[in-house]
Amino acid sequence: xxxxxxxxAEPPAPTAVPVRPARIARLDVLRAIAVLLVMLRHVAPxxxxxxxxxxxxxxxxxxxxxxxxxxxxxxxxxxxxxxxREAQRHGEVDAWRFLVRxxxxxxPTYYLFVLGTWAWLPxxxxxxxxxxxxxxxxxxxxxxxxxxxxxHLWSVAVEEHFYLLLAAAFAWRFRPGRARPTLREAGxxxxxxxxLTLVLRLMAAEPLVRASGALAVARxxxxxxxxxxxxxxxxxxxxxxxxxxxxxxxxAAIGAQSYSIYVxxxxxxxGADALAPGAPGGAAGWLVEALLYMVLSIGLGVAxxxxxxxxxxxxxDRWFPSRSGG
Numbered sequence: 001x002x003x004x005x006x007x008x009a010e011p012p013a014p015t016a017v018p019v020r021p022a023r024i025a026r027l028d029v030l031r032a033i034a035v036l037l038v039m040l041r042h043v044a045p046x047x048x049x050x051x052x053x054x055x056x057x058x059x060x061x062x063x064x065x066x067x068x069x070x071x072x073x074x075x076x077x078x079x080x081x082x083x084x085r086e087a088q089r090h091g092e093v094d095a096w097r098f099l100v101r102x103x104x105x106x107x108p109t110y111y112l113f114v115l116g117t118w119a120w121l122p123x124x125x126x127x128x129x130x131x132x133x134x135x136x137x138x139x140x141x142x143x144x145x146x147x148x149x150x151x152h153l154w155s156v157a158v159e160e161h162f163y164l165l166l167a168a169a170f171a172w173r174f175r176p177g178r179a180r181p182t183l184r185e186a187g188x189x190x191x192x193x194x195x196l197t198l199v200l201r202l203m204a205a206e207p208l209v210r211a212s213g214a215l216a217v218a219r220x221x222x223x224x225x226x227x228x229x230x231x232x233x234x235x236x237x238x239x240x241x242x243x244x245x246x247x248x249x250x251x252a253a254i255g256a257q258s259y260s261i262y263v264x265x266x267x268x269x270x271g272a273d274a275l276a277p278g279a280p281g282g283a284a285g286w287l288v289e290a291l292l293y294m295v296l297s298i299g300l301g302v303a304x305x306x307x308x309x310x311x312x313x314x315x316x317d318r319w320f321p322s323r324s325g326g
Contacts, residue, residue, distance in 0.1 A: 028255030029248050030074060035258040037067030038152065039265050039297055043290050044273065050283045068155050071262075075159060080166065086324040087174040095171035097320055102163050104316035105259070108308050110156060111136075113263050117149050121270065124148065149266045156263070254298060260309050261301025268296035 041064035046054035079102075087093050114135050118127060127135070127147050134140045138161070141154040173181060181189070254261065276289030 023252075023256055025245075025248055025252040027074070027078075028252040028258075030070065031255030031258040032251040032253075033255075034067045034070040034074070035254065035261050035265075037064045037070070038262060039294060040064040041067065042152070042266060042269060043293060044269070044286065046283070046286050050286075053283055053286070068152075071155070071258075072158070076162065079163070082322070082324045083166065083170045087170065087180075089325075090323060091174070092176050093167070093170040093174045094323055095167040097323060098167050098170075099163060100320050101316055101322065104312050104320070105309070106156065106160065108312040109260055109263050109304065110153075112304075112308055113267075114150070114153070117267060121149055121267070149270060152262070152266060257298075257302045257305040257309075260305035261297055264300045264304055265297035268300045269293045271296050271300075 041061055043057070043061070046057050048054065083093055083098065086098075114132075118132060125147065127150075131140075131143065131145065131147070134143050135150060135153060138157040140146070140150070141157040141161075146154065272289050272293035276285060276292050
């Protein structure tokens with residue numbers, strides 16, 4: 001065959017590039033609602049010289065505690081779903097991989113916040129060695145003293161305990177060679193956890209444990225096949241959500257960075273307190289400070305997500321790919 005008769009060389013096959021699944025927009029809307037409620041809960045009070053405005057603000061803050069509960073329910077439902085799906089695919093659960101992946105999500109932002117603010121923020125009463133150790137070990141939810149910029153971190157400790165207990169329970173129940181749980185067994189498990197949680201809640205001023213993850217236990221097969229296609233800890237480009245309506249997109253963008261916003265928002269409030277103009281207690285000054293607090297919280301949270309959280313998640317997905325597809 002002459003050179004002119006040779007067939008043209010085929011172009012090289014394109015290299016497969018792993019594509020991270022996009023986030024589910026409406027879940028991010030719920031995350032945004034949760035973090036905005038938390039921010040509302042921590043907005044500065046209005047001075048007594050404006051009783052009507054003060055009353056309106058306090059009335060708006062009353063249901064804001066639901067923000068943390070909403071985070072808990074979303075986390076329990078979705079993270080349990082990841083483990084159910086892994087058990088369905090592989091017949092077992094790799095608890096260590098699950099905990100490492102959650103660690104990449106939680107620890108970089110959390111430890112940077114704790115150590116950075118401990119070294120830099122002028123605490124009215126600086127945390128001592130014992131208090132700092134409690135936060136570094138995630139047992140601050142059992143402490144009686146919560147310093148101002150860290151007061152919200154009790155919930156991160158509760159989340160961490162939940163992940164540890166959930167991973168251990170799944171690894172034990174779905175260990176190789178054991179039959180999968182029946183619907184009746186799942187129902188009894190849920191009932192026992194709910195009763196235990198209620199008893200502990202009545203015994204303590206704050207809940208020590210939660211069983212929101214048990215919501216996913218009642219109908220594991222149906223939930224896993226329909227609801228757990230949700231990409232819990234994965235991000236699209238720059239943390240963007242897909243499939244959102246126009247009015248949902250701003251909220252979904254906030255929700256995609258909600259963890260970093262939640263962790264850093266009280267630092268933003270400290271900055272707003274220092275930067276806001278107007279006399280303390282004045283209505284106009286309070287409004288400027290509240291708006292500045294909201295803007296700084298979102299801006300700082302998004303910036304820290306881009307600098308810390310998203311790079312950590314990229315490394316996690318490269319080094320420890322998910323076994324559940326989420």
